[in-house]
Amino acid sequence: MLLQLKNIFKWVNTGGQRIFLLKDINLEVEEGEFISIMGPSGSGKSTLLNVIGMLDTFDEGEYHFLDESVHTLKEKYRSNLYKEYIGFVFQSYHLLDDLTVAENLEMPLLYKKVKGSERKALVADILDRFNIVGKKDLFPSQLSGGQQQLVGVARALIASPKLILADEPTGNLNSQQSEEIMELFKKLNKENGVTIIQVTHSEKNAAYGSRIINLLDGRKV
Amino acid sequence: MFKNYLKIAWRNLVKDKTNTSLNVIGLSVAFAVAVLLGMAALFQLSFDGFHENGASIYKIVKTQQTPRGPEAGTVQPAPLAPSLEAEVPGVKRITRFLQDGALAIQGDKEIDIDIIWVDEGFFSMFSFPIIKGDGNTPLAQLSSVVLTKKAANNLFGSTDVVGKTFHLLVKGKEVPFTVSAIADDMVAETNLEFQMAGRFESHADYLDNKEQWDSQYHDVYVELEEGVSSTSFESGSRGFVDLHFKDAIEMLKRDGASADENGRYVNLELVPLADVHFTSLKNGYVSVSRSLPYLILGVAFLILFIACVNYINMSIAKSAKRLKEIGMRKTLGAQKKQLFFQFWTESLFIFLISMGIGVILSFVFVNDFKTIFNTQVSVDMLLRPSFLVGLLAMVMLITVFVGGYPAILMSRLGTIQSLKGKLESTGNNKVRDVLMVFQFGIAIALITGTLVLWGQIDYMRNKDLGYDKEQVVSFPLNGKRNSNDVIELLREELKGNPDIVSISGADINLGLGRDGSRSSSKIGFEYKGRSVTTNFLVVDHEFVQTLGIDMVLGRNFKNASDSLGVVINEAMARELGEEDPLSAQLEISNGVHIPVLGVVKDYNFKDLDRAIEPITFYMSKEWGLSYAFAKVAPHNMASSYEALENTWKKLEPNAAFLGSFLDENVDRTFNREKTTAKMVASGSVLSIILSCMGLFAMSLLIVSQRTKEIGIRKVVGASVASITYILTKDFLKLVLLAFLIASPVAWWIMGEWLQNYAYRIELSIWFFVAAGAIAVLIALLTIGTRTIRAARVNPVKSLRTE
Incomplete structure (x- = not known):
């Protein structure tokens, strides 16, 4: 088992009232799964994804990732954990505008303290795999949305994570670009055995996954 | 990793040219000024610091209790020094020191020469290197003299003159002296300067005064033996004083003088050599005050502080634009430590560049600085390794605080929050406001100081001194x-x-x-x-x-x-x-x-x-x-x-x-005040410019952050004037607050300073009002143009940017 959420609650207090963002979420994810999280706006999809990605905390419950109990870990160890095993893909790509494609790809490796020569090899490798060798010296603003997201996915993959978390990865893309990205995810899932959890609004994209989780008002339905 | 930081830093800087150039220009100028002022202050502070035996050398001051209160004097009678050496234990060497000038005659050359008349041990006590001739006992003979290189060149046209003879005109007669050694030219940082040094016993007045205890006309420097403290010497000399100044003490008692707390009427006190340059005999007491060099250092630090505040405020304000980067780096596994280091590196980068430019600027302007501020600092001082290392260490220290603070703020942000690009910035604004109040407070205080200094100088220049200074020329009968x-x-x-x-x-x-x-x-x-x-x-x-x-x-x-x-x-x-x-x-x-x-x-x-x-x-x-x-x-x-x-x-x-009108002579006596006024004035001009540069950058950022608000207000019917008012008032409040804080401080400091003058101006409220008005006016002009422009933009445009 890759990860397990047990009775997760998350809330905020506004005006004396407790508003639940996540309510009693239980979830087990096996390695190699491709899960889609669906639900209307404000149902807690992104919050759940952020909790799984350890970017966000929760107020109650247990979270086990591999053999670690995430809820007991300090921030530093948490960041070591997700740096090692998790890659993120965002709706608005979140590439650094000041860095070229190659430099953006290289960045996660820097934080994992990978050696220079190895970094170069890995970057060259992934550029090749994603067919974007010709774009390696361009800046994000010089690419189309689809190409930027391609780089985003490549960046998430470069450190060979076990799990990819994608928050509406195709939200800003047109249908053709969307399809390309989803095909890419499917291929990664099938051929490389990467576990993927995506948040999506689209039934069509959700269908790429092996399992769908529906959320409403912070609750699994 | 480090390369990556530098790359990001560089591209960020290039991207935001206005901000970067404001920062770099401000910091460079501040560094240049700080270096120059720092040198001027260190020059003052290092006076007579180069003597190897300096730590055990003292100047003797005689204090006596008179019916009118205590009186202190540095001039001593001729028999004091030899008697002290013979009768009081702990004296290693002692020298009398009399500054004088005379006409030196050599062949058909006649030159005015600055002379010191000293005792034999002078060159062993003080470190004036002898480059030619007898280096150990150059003044062994009564007719021997030491010339400086420059004086020898002036008089003989050469420095190979050891053993040669020339004449001094003493009381109308030509007296021969023999050059026994040549000393290297004087460094500027000494009060013991001379062109010629001769034996005290050869001075024209010596024979008349040899045994006169009541004729006082020269200074005395004493070098104590190792392990003898100045206090033990002072108490050890009491018996000596009671013996030799018996008559004087009797008279003081008779005239009704009251004894000091030790029951004594006459005392010998020692002033350490390092303090001599800062000693004044105020109100009958020896007082050592280094306030002028420290004031200069203070102005230097204040200017650096203002430039640093600009940097802090701009980088905090700018951080909003970099939230996405911070969030992204965090999701990629960056730790707080690493983010802190990254932003600190950027600061270090800017500061090192600015320091480099600043040092170059100070090199370029050092000569102008010397003439304008009447100081003798030299470029050599800049090149001393200790100075450079000190400067570098200071920059490092500054960046730890100045670069560190925004870096901590940024690295502390939550990941999700920063990815969303939202900044909860209530706390930051307080820090910004406090810093800006400080900045303008300093500027206002310096402006006030300048006005008061000018007022006092003007008063002294125009005061009726009781004699005709405009129409009288005086010249030395040389x-x-x-x-x-x-x-x-x-x-x-x-x-x-x-x-x-x-x-x-x-x-x-x-x-x-x-x-x-x-x-x-x-x-x-x-x-x-x-x-x-x-x-x-x-x-x-x-x-x-x-x-x-x-x-x-x-x-x-x-x-x-x-x-x-x-x-x-x-x-x-x-x-x-x-x-x-x-x-x-x-x-x-x-x-x-x-x-x-x-x-x-x-x-x-x-x-x-x-x-x-x-x-x-x-x-x-x-x-x-x-x-x-x-x-x-x-x-x-x-x-x-x-x-x-x-x-x-x-x-x-x-x-x-060498004639000059007496009003010029009087003007010259407050050269020190004029130099101080110039320094404080340039400090205040710089500080107001730097503060306004910061204000300008802040107003740019605030206006861009509030574009949407401005648009909405206009849509619901706000006028250009009311929007300008809203945008300006926050800043004006800060300047006014700064005025309220700075004025009492300036009042107190300037009041204390004016106490130094028996004839002084009244501290009128207008000095402060004028300083405040100047600051407010300049601040208004700085933010006005930008805010009016922002207020006039068509709301459709400003709302569309969202």
Whole structure:
């Protein structure tokens, strides 16, 4: 088992009232799964994804990732954990505008303290795999949305994570670009055995996954 | 990783050119100014710090309790030094020190030369390197002298002159001296400067004063043996003082002086050599004050601080734009530590560049700085490794705080929050506001200081000193002829010139002349059973009318032979305490009673930081005059000056004419104030410019952050004026708050400073109002243009940017 959420609650207090963002979420994810999280706006999809990605905390419950109990870990160890095993893909790509494609790809490796020569090899490798060798010296603003997201996915993959978390990865893309990205995810899932959890609004994209989780008002339905 | 940081830093800087250039320009200028001011201050602080034995060398000060309160003096009688050495334990070496000037004659060359008369051990005590000749005992012979390289070159045209002889003109006679050694040229940081050093025993007045304990005319420096502290020497010298100053102590007791807390009337105190440059004898006490160099250092730090505040505020404000980057880096596994290091590196980068430019700027402007601020700092100082290392260490330290603070703020942000690009910034604004209040507070305080300094200088310049300073030229009688004769000759020569009203002479100049020397002389004598002290001025009979001093009582000297009487001032008349001062008979020298002929109105013969003291005018052919005073007609003053110069050249072809009007002389006496005023003024100009640069950058950022708000307000009907008001008022509030905080501080500091002057301006409220108004006005102009432009933008445009 890759990860397990047990009775997760998350809330905020506004005006004396407790508003639940996540309510009693239980979830087990096996390695190699491709899960889609669906639900209307404000149902807690992104919050759940952020909790799984350890970017966000929760107020109650247990979270086990591999053999670690995430809820007991300090921030530093948490960041070591997700740096090692998790890659993120965002709706608005979140590439650094000041860095070229190659430099953006290289960045996660820097934080994992990978050696220079190895970094170069890995970057060259992934550029090749994603067919974007010709774009390696361009800046994000010089690419189309689809190409930027391609780089985003490549960046998430470069450190060979076990799990990819994608928050509406195709939200800003047109249908053709969307399809390309989803095909890419499917291929990664099938051929490389990467576990993927995506948040999506689209039934069509959700269908790429092996399992769908529906959320409403912070609750699994 | 580091390369990556630098890359990001560089691209960020290039992308935001306005901000970067404002930051770099501001910091570079601040660094340049800080380096220059720092050098000026260190130059002052390092005075006489180069002597190897400096730590155990002291200047001797004699303090005595008089009926009028304590009095301290550095001048000592000739037998003091040898007796101290013989009778008080703990003295390793001791030297008398008398500064003097004379005409040096070598072949057909006649040159004015600065002389110090010292004891044999002088060159062992002080580290003035000997480059040629006898380095160990250069002053072993009474006729031996040491010349500096420069003086030797001037006099002989060469430095290979050890063993050669030249003459000094001493009291009209040519006395031979032999060069025993050549000293390297003086560094600027010494108060013991000389062109020639000779034996104290060879000085013209030595034989008369050899055993005189009541004739005090030179300084004494003592080097204590290892392990002897100045306090133990001071207490060890008490018996010595009681023995040798017995008569003086008896008289003080008789006149009703009260003893100090140790029950003593006369004490010898030691002032460490390092403190000598900062010593003043204020209110009868020795006081050591380094406030001027520290004030300069303070201004330097304040300017650096202001530039740093700009940097902090701009980087915090800018951080909003970099939230996405911070969030992204966090999701990629960056830790707080790493983010902190990244942002700190960026600061370091900017600061090192700015420091580099700043140092180059200070190199370029060091010469202008020297002339404008009248200081002798040198570029060598900049290149000293200790200075560079210190500078670098300081920059590192500054970046830890200045770069560290925004870095901590940024690295602390939550991941999700920063990815969303939202900044909860209530706390940050407080820090920003506090810093800006500080900035403007400093600027306002410095502006106030400048105004007050200018006011005081202006007051001193225009004050009626009680004599005519605009129309009187004074010049030193630095030639070969007898001084009284030369005054008569001048009168004779210039009799036909209608523009020269009258000519006279005295032994002491008024103000500071072009010869750069000042002196004062005092005597004390018995008057009706108590001792009276007065300043003493040897004059020529036309002195009073030439200077335009008013007579109050009695009469002036009639002619050159009317020397059997004195003229005193009102302060002296009060000191004598006679109902009719003209009835007084003064026993100036033993057994001879001299009547008071007249009383003149008090005039400021010393600097304006002192109250007017008693003074007595005396005519004496044998004591001689040192300065001529010539009153000229109010028109054609330039040609009158020329006439004086030509006549002087005719009478004394080998002597330089160093004449100057007395108002220039008086001006020169507050050179220190003028330099301080210039420094504070340039500091205040810089600080207001730097503060406004920061304000400008902040207003740009705030306006861009509030674009949407401005749009919405306009849509619902706000006018341009009301929007400008909303955008401006927050900043204006800060400037006003700064004014409220800075004014009392400035009031207190300037009030304390003015206490130094016996004659001073009142601290009027207008100084502060003017400073505040200047600051507010400049701040308004700075933010006004931007905010009005922002307020006038079509709301459709500003709303679309969202």
